[in-house]
Amino acid sequence: MKWEVIFPLLLFLIIIFLIGFWAGRYVARTDTFLQEYFIGNRSLGGFVLAMTLTATYGSASSFIGGPGVAYTEGLGWVLLSMAQLATGYFVLMILGKKFAIMARQYRAVTLVDFLRGRYESKWVVILAALSIIVFLFSAMAAQWVGGAILVESLTGLPYSVALVIFAVSVMVYVVIGGFRAVVLTDAVQGTVMFVGTLILLIATIYAGGGIDNIISDLYAENPRLISPFGSGGTLTPLYVSSFWILVGVGVIGLPQITVRAMSYKNAKAMHRAIMIGTVVVGFIMLGMHLIGVFARPVLPGIEYGDKVMPLLTLSILPPWLAGIVLSAPMAAIMSTVDSLLILVSSTVVKDVYLNYINPDAGNETVKRISLVVTTLIGILVFLIALSPPDLIIWLNLFSFGGLEATFIWPVVFGLYWSRGNKYGAILSMITGIVSYMIIHVYFPNPFGMHTVVLPIILSFFAFIAGSFLKNLSKTHAPEIT
Numbered sequence: 001m002k003w004e005v006i007f008p009l010l011l012f013l014i015i016i017f018l019i020g021f022w023a024g025r026y027v028a029r030t031d032t033f034l035q036e037y038f039i040g041n042r043s044l045g046g047f048v049l050a051m052t053l054t055a056t057y058g059s060a061s062s063f064i065g066g067p068g069v070a071y072t073e074g075l076g077w078v079l080l081s082m083a084q085l086a087t088g089y090f091v092l093m094i095l096g097k098k099f100a101i102m103a104r105q106y107r108a109v110t111l112v113d114f115l116r117g118r119y120e121s122k123w124v125v126i127l128a129a130l131s132i133i134v135f136l137f138s139a140m141a142a143q144w145v146g147g148a149i150l151v152e153s154l155t156g157l158p159y160s161v162a163l164v165i166f167a168v169s170v171m172v173y174v175v176i177g178g179f180r181a182v183v184l185t186d187a188v189q190g191t192v193m194f195v196g197t198l199i200l201l202i203a204t205i206y207a208g209g210g211i212d213n214i215i216s217d218l219y220a221e222n223p224r225l226i227s228p229f230g231s232g233g234t235l236t237p238l239y240v241s242s243f244w245i246l247v248g249v250g251v252i253g254l255p256q257i258t259v260r261a262m263s264y265k266n267a268k269a270m271h272r273a274i275m276i277g278t279v280v281v282g283f284i285m286l287g288m289h290l291i292g293v294f295a296r297p298v299l300p301g302i303e304y305g306d307k308v309m310p311l312l313t314l315s316i317l318p319p320w321l322a323g324i325v326l327s328a329p330m331a332a333i334m335s336t337v338d339s340l341l342i343l344v345s346s347t348v349v350k351d352v353y354l355n356y357i358n359p360d361a362g363n364e365t366v367k368r369i370s371l372v373v374t375t376l377i378g379i380l381v382f383l384i385a386l387s388p389p390d391l392i393i394w395l396n397l398f399s400f401g402g403l404e405a406t407f408i409w410p411v412v413f414g415l416y417w418s419r420g421n422k423y424g425a426i427l428s429m430i431t432g433i434v435s436y437m438i439i440h441v442y443f444p445n446p447f448g449m450h451t452v453v454l455p456i457i458l459s460f461f462a463f464i465a466g467s468f469l470k471n472l473s474k475t476h477a478p479e480i481t
Contacts, residue, residue, distance in 0.1 A: 008323030067292025068305025088277030196328025
């Protein structure tokens, strides 16, 4: 165990714990537990909003899985990854003030709350809740695997022990501090991610003898590594363009991202977050994926892509600085895990328990149930993560696609099309979920596009068709509630 590396990481974790305990004071003395624990009483400022968007979106796939794929594919994967540049802009501009205003009108603390208020249908709520629970479990598992791999690389401990350490670290401050702890730690973690990316990018370029030398080495090994098409020529223009839907426009359908758009305090905070978030996300995504490509000539022969970042950092930086830099992927992973954990917990407690099991539950009962549910979800994800996949980025992208195919049109049409109704929302969600699962299993990447594109197109038309069935259903069928 390299204690010079581990000590800065432990110091970072202590700071995160202190923030969690401090935020827990708000939870302990609030009279509105749901508003505080799950959405921080809608009090986010511009900087915190930008950083929580960045930190929630920047995950194990951005800091470990993505650079691992870039190491294999070359600069073509860097081009593909830059579809993420406009993530914060798309989310806050498309949802914008209208989403925050409507969420306040419905007293919504989750995306499902918003859909329930907008469509007034229990089936919309049930479909939404099931989708979040199913797809976000795979997303959380991906993050926990990434965190365990990072701890394993640093300490030399067995994977299962590293997973226990990571799981306990995250669950302590999330269970105690709720949403406020999540977003405040996200602000710290987003800053660490930015600084860590900058340091490691400079160090990698220096270790490789400069950009010109690195590019020459890549060209000598395989000219396709510096082309837009990937090392095997598989990154076609259509496939790369389809990622603008998966990790660009489609991000507005991710519940863990949209909940941020209902939690800021005023329009000034939103506008400031758009500017800060775009710059920070752009730099981190470009920097981390370039690091993955530049690592190939610096540290050749790495077979397991998810270990590129930890091994590179430990190889080219002094131990104390490596510990600081490795706080960046740890921050990215923890910030995504905590957001997903609080989101799934809020779905179970607020959207299922309070709506359909015990609507009259008191504040203390809700508090107790929330803490228990959050803990149990963490334990279940831990059990899933005990058997990790080969590359965590694919597990993460699978959950992204499923959530986007389910939610994008009920959210967007719910805001901007007054004639959109529960029939359209239900049909769109069913179409999105079913088509995504079928295409993902039997027809992956149809026509050379990412799997998510066709389900999003099909669910778009399904929403319109379902909404126009309103009058016919009143005449010929019983009312859906």
